[in-house]
Amino acid sequence: MNWQQASNNYKNYLKLERGLSDNTISSYALDIYKLKNYIEDNRITVTPITISKTEIKDFIYSSAKQLNARSQSRLISGLKGFFNYLVFENLRETNPLDTIDSPKIGRKIPDTLSEVEINKLIDAIDLSHPQGERNRAIIELLYSCGLRVSELINLKISDLFFEEGFINVTGKGDKQRFVPIVDDTKKYINIYKDQIRIHTKINPKDQDILFLNRRGNQLTRAMIFTIVKNLAVKINLNKSISPHTFRHSFATHLLENGADLRAIQLMLGHESITTTEIYTHLDRSHLTQVINNFHPRK
Structure with a gap:
């Protein structure tokens, strides 16, 4: 089995099985x-079945010169998964x-935005811009529901359950979850949907997609990044932000205001609560306030 065959088989496994x-x-x-x-490049004659730990270690050492610790750790984790698959398929013994071991890395504290x-x-x-109402609805939704950018661009009109106060979000691995949505965000989505979107000539395959570009096609991830970056430049924001920053801010602000972890x-769609625990990086004054308000011996 050559590298291309092994890679293709692994991708099919990740899609169909995982x-x-x-x-x-x-x-x-x-x-x-x-x-x-x-x-x-190094003219090494090995296949995914015959490659040894020595060649792997040499590759990782070579890669370490160009990767930071976090990227190196992710590379090792990714390759471990690939070779575990080959062992699972009885193509390798080990x-x-x-x-x-992956390099030791500290837990990255996500960047957040203040409410201001x-x-x-x-x-x-x-x-006044034709896409203005759409962009407002996008930013409001990113922040008020904590969506990933892929979840946002794939959101459908049929996923909106406004009377019940929820939206149906399709997350990683096509797992679905219902996320509460506040009245203001519903209002801005309805303005875009009922007053702007209806005047767009929509591509038939994207009829149910909520957010569209001016040609009636589904928005790309890159377009959402561009919208956010342009707004940051416009207000001279001295932070490097992305659509994911609104997700971090959503979780942090909820936690700071007393929401249950x-x-x-559940709202973020994290499989493990340990992933959510990264948002416990709270302002020390907030922690002091929690003690003063709730500890029996305050």
């Missing part, structure tokens, strides 16, 4: 592609990365 998203699968495939290129900064970004949207986990 139900992972196309973006995640592409990321794993890139790890295999990097290893394949290293082997070919995983050559079993004894290779979020309001400034929304206020900077030009509502388990409830936040």
Whole structure:
């Protein structure tokens, strides 16, 4: 079995058996592609079945010169998954990365925006522009529901259950969850949907997609990033932000205002609560306030 065959089989496994998203699968495939290129560039004659720990270690050492600790750790994790798959399929007896440890990395604290900064970004949207109402609805939805950018661009009109106060979100691995939506965000979505979107000539395949570009096609991830970056420049925001920053802000602000960590986990669609726990990086004054308000010996 050559590298291309093994990579294709692994991608099919990740999609059909694991139900992972196309973006995640592409990321794993890139790890295999990097290893394949290293082997070919160095004229090493090995296949996914015959490669040993020595060649893997040499590749990782070579990659470490160009990758930070976090990226290196992700590369090792990705390749471990690939070789575990080959062992699972009885194509190999052992995983050559079993004894290779990832570099120690600190837990990255996500960047967040204050409520004032979020309001400034929304206020900077030009509502006289044809896409203004759409962009306001997008930013409001990112912040009020904590969506991933892929969840936002794939949101359908049929996913809106406004009378019940929820939207149906399709997350990683096509897993669905119902997320509460506040009245203001419903209002802005309805303005876009009922007053702007109806005047767009819509591509038949995107009839049910909520957010469209001016040609009537589904928005891309890159377009959402561009909208956010342009707004940040417009208000001279001294932070590097992305659509995901609104998700971090959503979780952080809920936690700071007393929301239950388990409830936040469900709304974000995290499989493990340990992922959600990263948002416990709270302002020390807030922690002091919690003690003063709730501890029996305050």
